[in-house]
Amino acid sequence: MLTKRQLLILKIIIDEFIxxxxxxxxxxxxxxxxxSLSAATIRNEMSDLEELGYLEKTHTSSGRIPSEKGYRYYVxxxxxxxxxxxxxxxxxxxxxxxxFEVEQVVQKAAEVLSELTNYTAIILGPEIYDTxxxxxQLVPLSDHSAVSILVTDTGHVEHRSFSIPxxxxxxxxxxxxNILNDRLAGVPILxxxxxxxxxxxHLMKRYVTDFERAYVYLSKxxxxxxxxxxxxxxxxxxxxxxxxxxxxxxxxxxxxxxxEQEIARxxxxxxxxxxxxxxxxxxxxxxxxxxxxxxxxxxxxxxxGTIGLLGPTRMEYRKVITLLNAFSSEMTExxxxxxxxx
Amino acid sequence: MLTKRQLLILKIIIDEFIxxxxxxxxxxxxxxxxxSLSAATIRNEMSDLEELGYLEKTHTSSGRIPSEKGYRYYVxxxxxxxxxxxxxxxxxxxxxxxxFEVEQVVQKAAEVLSELTNYTAIILGPEIYDTxxxxxQLVPLSDHSAVSILVTDTGHVEHRSFSIPxxxxxxxxxxxxNILNDRLAGVPILxxxxxxxxxxxHLMKRYVTDFERAYVYLSKxxxxxxxxxxxxxxxxxxxxxxxxxxxxxxxxxxxxxxxEQEIARxxxxxxxxxxxxxxxxxxxxxxxxxxxxxxxxxxxxxxxGTIGLLGPTRMEYRKVITLLNAFSSEMTExxxxxxxxx
DNA sequence: TGTTAGCACTCCTTACCCTTGAGTGCTAAT
DNA sequence: ATTAGCACTCAAGGGTAAGGAGTGCTAACA
Numbered sequence: 001m002l003t004k005r006q007l008l009i010l011k012i013i014i015d016e017f018i019x020x021x022x023x024x025x026x027x028x029x030x031x032x033x034x035x036s037l038s039a040a041t042i043r044n045e046m047s048d049l050e051e052l053g054y055l056e057k058t059h060t061s062s063g064r065i066p067s068e069k070g071y072r073y074y075v076x077x078x079x080x081x082x083x084x085x086x087x088x089x090x091x092x093x094x095x096x097x098x099x100f101e102v103e104q105v106v107q108k109a110a111e112v113l114s115e116l117t118n119y120t121a122i123i124l125g126p127e128i129y130d131t132x133x134x135x136x137q138l139v140p141l142s143d144h145s146a147v148s149i150l151v152t153d154t155g156h157v158e159h160r161s162f163s164i165p166x167x168x169x170x171x172x173x174x175x176x177x178n179i180l181n182d183r184l185a186g187v188p189i190l191x192x193x194x195x196x197x198x199x200x201x202h203l204m205k206r207y208v209t210d211f212e213r214a215y216v217y218l219s220k221x222x223x224x225x226x227x228x229x230x231x232x233x234x235x236x237x238x239x240x241x242x243x244x245x246x247x248x249x250x251x252x253x254x255x256x257x258x259x260e261q262e263i264a265r266x267x268x269x270x271x272x273x274x275x276x277x278x279x280x281x282x283x284x285x286x287x288x289x290x291x292x293x294x295x296x297x298x299x300x301x302x303x304x305g306t307i308g309l310l311g312p313t314r315m316e317y318r319k320v321i322t323l324l325n326a327f328s329s330e331m332t333e334x335x336x337x338x339x340x341x342x
Numbered sequence: 343m344l345t346k347r348q349l350l351i352l353k354i355i356i357d358e359f360i361x362x363x364x365x366x367x368x369x370x371x372x373x374x375x376x377x378s379l380s381a382a383t384i385r386n387e388m389s390d391l392e393e394l395g396y397l398e399k400t401h402t403s404s405g406r407i408p409s410e411k412g413y414r415y416y417v418x419x420x421x422x423x424x425x426x427x428x429x430x431x432x433x434x435x436x437x438x439x440x441x442f443e444v445e446q447v448v449q450k451a452a453e454v455l456s457e458l459t460n461y462t463a464i465i466l467g468p469e470i471y472d473t474x475x476x477x478x479q480l481v482p483l484s485d486h487s488a489v490s491i492l493v494t495d496t497g498h499v500e501h502r503s504f505s506i507p508x509x510x511x512x513x514x515x516x517x518x519x520n521i522l523n524d525r526l527a528g529v530p531i532l533x534x535x536x537x538x539x540x541x542x543x544h545l546m547k548r549y550v551t552d553f554e555r556a557y558v559y560l561s562k563x564x565x566x567x568x569x570x571x572x573x574x575x576x577x578x579x580x581x582x583x584x585x586x587x588x589x590x591x592x593x594x595x596x597x598x599x600x601x602e603q604e605i606a607r608x609x610x611x612x613x614x615x616x617x618x619x620x621x622x623x624x625x626x627x628x629x630x631x632x633x634x635x636x637x638x639x640x641x642x643x644x645x646x647g648t649i650g651l652l653g654p655t656r657m658e659y660r661k662v663i664t665l666l667n668a669f670s671s672e673m674t675e676x677x678x679x680x681x682x683x684x
Numbered sequence: 685t686g687t688t689a690g691c692a693c694t695c696c697t698t699a700c701c702c703t704t705g706a707g708t709g710c711t712a713a714t
Numbered sequence: 715a716t717t718a719g720c721a722c723t724c725a726a727g728g729g730t731a732a733g734g735a736g737t738g739c740t741a742a743c744a
Contacts, residue, residue, distance in 0.1 A: 023706095023707090025706065025707050025708085026707075026708080027706085027707080039707095040709095043707090043708065043709075044709095046708090047708090047709080057707095057708090060707095060708075060709095061706080061707050061708050061709090062706085062707065062708085063706080063707060063708090
């Protein structure tokens with residue numbers, strides 16, 4: 001257990017390092033307001049804190065920088081109790097500007113979030129666990145091609161073009177769509193394939209000539225190729241941080257950011273609420289010297305989305321956590337208003 | 343007019359510099375195959391070429407690097423005659439893997455193109471000049487909200503959610519959509535607004551109660567917010583080039599790449615075929631020390647798209663032009679096959 | 685007249701040394 | 715328990731010297 005004084009010194013060092021990115025020396029601390037100790041005393045305390053694993057040195061005679069354990073302690077015990085979900089007006093304002101699409105809200109949130117922090121914002125669109133099919137539409141484009149359109153009860157639209165076998169009758173196609181609409185409306189998106197197999201295929205067999213081949217074409221419509229949508233804001237913002245003086249680091253970082261599904265895996269979490277992952281705590285090697293803070297938001301009660309900020313381990317934890325808290329609830333509210341009568 | 347020997351030397355210097363990114367000295371050239379001149383002679387020629395504006399020095403006693411005028415000459419007179427649109431098999435293979443969406447073809451092309459060159463690929467989706475409206479659909483989600491869906495004759499789908507005024511009758515809404523479909527099917531997307539104003543509004547006035555307010559809501563559906571779709575592949579690839587040793591350059595480059603509409607403006611051109619823009623020739627300041635090579639491709643004869651590669655002025659012009667030629671025709675063919683019966 | 689060898693000169697790059705300053709750890713005094 | 719003092723360490727920056735790549739010019743040569 002740390003003494004009150006060690007705690008204070010640890011806090012000062014981390015705050016200072018977060019601000020300046022330079023190792024913090026004993027003299028700087030001794031001059032701080034609220035500190036009436038000499039540099040020598042501070043040095044002793046710092047030496048103890050290093051032995052306990054909360055601080056590190058970059059070389060023998062350098063000042064101290066926080067270790068990951070230090071950051072962890074800082075997040076869990078020093079700032080956590082002081083954070084309150086502040087309802088910043090700007091955010092409320094931005095989030096409720098009368099958008100009509102989830103996409104817009106989420107994209108805007110990512111941009112604003114990144115701008116406010118200079119870190120990279122990553123937002124996962126609402127998951128589709130609980131969305132249900134509202135309607136299937138089929139728009140013929142020509143004799144041999146058509147677009148199929150799926151609409152969910154949340155207003156999300158998926159579409160896909162496909163070819164129609166040469167000898168297939170238009171009337172059969174129509175029958176298929178009718179059957180599908182009749183049977184599939186209200187079915188959760190994730191169960192579509194299953195319900196089709198169990199309940200719809202035998203019906204189609206009865207009414208539709210040559211249905212097997214037709215189904216091969218239609219089934220493409222139901223294959224989800226993109227499980228979650230990923231929105232990223234301010235990739236280049238993060239590169240302003242002094243941590244990126246090294247060009248190789250920039251490149252490896254950007255390579256990761258090009259793979260959306262990798263990003264999704266990175267951010268995804270089962271936990272509710274705020275989740276802080278510091279350095280090595282991250283699952284993916286490539287960002288083991290970054291910190292990632294995520295929060296969840298909700299649409300319509302059941303659908304969950306994730307909103308996160310990726311920055312250097314030397315991150316403004318307090319600010320980011322406060323912001324994420326605010327965004328999480330504002331987004332939930334904005335999306336609730338959008339769907340309140342659906 | 344350059345002598346044959348000057349031409350040869352200019353070509354060697356540019357080829358060498360493209361390859362190594364280092365200034366080229368007279369000795370290196372004198373040792374090349376096909377050169378039986380001493381370094382001193384080469385030096386005289388180089389001096390002349392510099393005076394003519396085709397070469398530059400980085401400092402008084404350095405080797406030569408090509409000037410932009412040099413690159414321009416190289417592109418126009420040295421390599422241009424030797425380029426033939428090679429039908430590389432890999433490209434054909436990649437481009438015709440049985441995609442069903444334009445999006446997929448274009449996105450894939452951007453990725454492959456960047457991978458083959460280590461430059462950044464930028465592709466503008468087919469322009470909508472000539473696409474026509476196929477159908478408008480309205481899917482009600484609840485009493486007070488609905489999704490409207492526009493399908494074009496090329497299978498492109500646009501959609502938008504909107505709220506329904508509380509006191510509006512469902513039957514009125516249906517009437518509106520019927521009128522719209524009846525009158526707008528086959529109308530070019532770009533003329534939609536106009537045709538609505540001229541031909542549709544007075545019809546609606548007759549049949550639909552309180553149509554003015556309804557129209558306010560519906561009109562949102564017809565506003566194009568994204569004129570062209572932009573696909574980018576391999577942003578980070580380009581950063582591997584030695585030109586990016588300077589971190590500031592990286593940052594300014596990435597900032598540009600975040601603004602899709604800026605990119606679109608950058609790449610857009612009215613010219614058909616291959617178009618090479620070297621350094622200062624580019625419209626936008628931010629990339630005045632890059633080169634941009636673009637080619638056009640076609641969908642369905644009339645729609646035009648642009649496909650481009652952005653790299654350092656020290657670009658592998660020959661390779662890129664050959665590749666773009668090949669991709670341009672392969673994409674045109676792949677997209678033609680997709681739509682041949684529409 | 686075109687080509688070439690030779691040489692002095694320029695400038696970049698790298699290595700090395702030296703100095704400076706920030707910071708530590710330890711000891712002894714308070 | 716705290717602090718002043720001091721020796722020590724290391725990074726960063728400036729200055730200089732050596733090495734090397736390359737040029738331009740001159741004079742000789744074919």
